[in-house]
Amino acid sequence: MNGKVLDIRDLSLRFATSAGPVHALRNITMAVPSGEIVGVVGESGSGKSTLALAVMRLLPGNATVTSGAIGFGGGDLLTLDEEAMRALRGNRIAMVFQDPMTSLNPVRSIGQQMVDIQHRGRASPAEKRRKAAAALKRVGMPDAESQLDRHPFQFSGGMRQRIAIAMALVQRPELLIADEVTTALDVTLEAQIIHLLRELRADIDGSILFISHNLGAIAEICDRVVVLYAGEVVEHGPIAEIFSHPQHPYTRALIACDPARISTATRELPVIPGDVPNLRHVADGCIFQPRCSVAIAKCAAERPPDRDCGAGHVARCHLVPEGLP
Amino acid sequence: MLFYAIQRIGLSILILVTSMVMLFSALKFIPGDPATIMLGSRASAEMRARITQELGLDDPVIVQLGHFFGRLLTGDLGTDMWSQRPVAQMVMDSLPYTLVLIVVGLGWSAMIGIPLGCYSAIRRNSFIDKFTGLVSVGTISIPSFVVAIYLILIFAIWLRWLPVVGAGEPGDFAGQARHLVMPGFALGLGWVGYLARIVRASMLEVMGENHIRTARAYGLPELQIVRAYALRIAILPTITLLAVAIGGLLSSAVFVEAIFARPGIGKLIVDAASMRNFPVVQGGVLTTVALFALTMPIADLLVAWLDPRVRATL
Known part of the structure; x- marks a missing residue:
């Protein structure tokens, strides 16, 4: 169980825009150990979805990877040709998207779409259909067989997300990327979907990259968490470590802002002052320094190093003492 | 429904x-x-x-109108003032020539316009895309009779590949088909641009939708994505446009039939109008209006049938 399913090393990429290049991801290093669920958390614009799309190699045309490697199955995804990459998609890496209302094709039936994605399989159409029905059953779809002929618009948002997850599971991928899968759903459905993913986790031998801005969801389901801020990994480690001993000021602020922890007595919403920085010009110092409440002079001038806090917990901050453990 | x-x-x-x-x-x-x-x-x-x-x-005019409607209901379109033949018969004789011409015209415009629009959406800003833009403006602005005259000059007079005028002998299927190639092309060319434009715009929109990204995330072959996932949706507004095109083609058929001397309904109306042969004009125009009035609901029903979202709401 010590192998890494996904091993991202020093990944940087930028988007070409009319206002100049935007350095959306900078020197990302992170991994998904096999059989584990790794959460990626961060504000909007921190690069979470870009990271997921980079792994799938489905970035829009104006994106350029400038450095790094995405290790998967012993190779580097970035060096694969398009045909080889296409062979992996849906088969060994599957992705579930944020908005279930728009992520399924509106004019093809659920069954057609679930058979379509088995296009590499040699099974008979009837066998593929059975497999699709089985996947639907696994995500808790009642009367799965007869649902295959219905179209996405005939299902509610929560059901559609179950269908999307079922689709992702049909080929039993080694890695499942769940990009904000609960964001578009209301709280009850969110809990159901998270519960479902936890159940399925025992069912599939795969690993999950769980992207969310919702700390509660991350805490429920993940083994490890990676905190992304403005395109940089500022802290990562085992889930219990991060939640009980957050080291980076950004992580602390993020946890303080979690709606689940807000004190109702003061009736005050905690916020992180300021905005995600403009990534056209990346400053020399710590990326979080302009918004950091505990920053010192060094923070503006010098890039903080990754400090090991022990137990696989790493934070990128000047204030974390060296050799903490 | x-x-x-x-x-x-x-x-x-x-x-x-x-x-x-x-x-x-x-x-x-x-x-x-x-x-x-x-x-x-x-x-x-x-x-x-x-x-x-x-x-x-x-x-009184109102009585005349009443008679007129009464006769229409029994399928009587009146009598030709010159030949005393029933107008309904004359219309029925010429209608097939026009219908087949319109079908061929639509076929030409769909065959050229839809692939051009589709391809230029997928390869945006490519040479083909720019070429399509030029072709669109060109075909929209060049009148069909100009195209017709050049076609005759090139394919009938210089190259001698195709016959110049008429509709071919009855029963001679190949000959009739050869007589349809040029008039159909001249008629359909004007709609190539509209079709290409609307297919391109519609495809660009659909290809940017989330479900296309999902299809890509499952490694579906690009051809299948374009055909089964995108074009299936993008074609829906095109079908409505095609129905509108039939109306346009019915009116341009007048010129094309005049130039190629095809005995269609357009030629019938023009000839009758120049002789103030009112019943024939009336009968001919009514028939074309009826054709167009029929086309629109058929197109709407077709769209409803093709789009499961619309089908379900009916």
Whole structure:
């Protein structure tokens, strides 16, 4: 169980825009150990979805990877040709998207779409259909067989997300990327979907990259968490470590802002002052320094190093003492 | 679905009745007394009066309109003032030539326009895309009779590949088909641009939707994504446009039939109008209006049937 399913090393990429290049991801290093669920958390614009799309190699045309490697199955995804990459998609890496209302094709039936994605399989159409029905059953779809002929618009948002997850599971991928899968759903459905993913986790031998801005969801389901801020990994480690001993000021602020922890007595919403920085010009110092409440002079001038806090917990901050453990 | 169909057909009937009233009154208001035209300027006043009475032209307009509708309901479009042949018969004889011409014209424009639009959406800003932009403007702005004349010059006179005029001998299927190639192309070319543009815009929109990204995330072959996932949706507004195109083609068919001397309904109307042969004009125009009024509900029903989202709401 010590192998890494996904091993991202020093990944940087930028988007070409009319206002100049935007350095959306900078020197990302992170991994998904096999059989584990790794959460990626961060504000909007921190690069979470870009990271997921980079792994799938489905970035829009104006994106350029400038450095790094995405290790998967012993190779580097970035060096694969398009045909080889296409062979992996849906088969060994599957992705579930944020908005279930728009992520399924509106004019093809659920069954057609679930058979379509088995296009590499040699099974008979009837066998593929059975497999699709089985996947639907696994995500808790009642009367799965007869649902295959219905179209996405005939299902509610929560059901559609179950269908999307079922689709992702049909080929039993080694890695499942769940990009904000609960964001578009209301709280009850969110809990159901998270519960479902936890159940399925025992069912599939795969690993999950769980992207969310919702700390509660991350805490429920993940083994490890990676905190992304403005395109940089500022802290990562085992889930219990991060939640009980957050080291980076950004992580602390993020946890303080979690709606689940807000004190109702003061009736005050905690916020992180300021905005995600403009990534056209990346400053020399710590990326979080302009918004950091505990920053010192060094923070503006010098890039903080990754400090090991022990137990696989790493934070990128000047204030974390060296050799903490 | 049934209610929707009834609603659409009801609307078409309303269009048809309105156009009949307008057509009837237009012919009443234009100068020129039909009796005089029939008999010539030297006819006596008595004869004119008799003909006027025979044709019911001295009845109140509302009564004439009533008679007109009454006859229409029995399929009687009146009688040709010159040959005394029933107009319904004349229309029926010429209609097939026009219908097949329109089908071929639509076929040409769809065959060129849809792939061009589709390809230029997928390869945006490529050479083909820019070429399509140019072709669109060109085909929209060049009138079909100009195209027709150049086609005749090149393919019939210089290259001698295709026959110049007529519609071919009855029964000679290959000959009739050869007679259709140029008129159909001249007729359809004007719609290539519209079709290419709308397919391109519609495809660009669909290809940017989330479900296309999902299809890509499952490694589906690009051809399948374009055909089964995108074009299936992008084609829906095109079908409505094709129905509108039939209306446009019905009117441009007049020029094309005149140039290629095809005995179609357009030529029938033009010839009759130049001789003030009112019943024939009326019958011909009514038939074309009816055709168009029929096309729209058929297109709407087709779109509803092809789009499961619309189908379910009916």
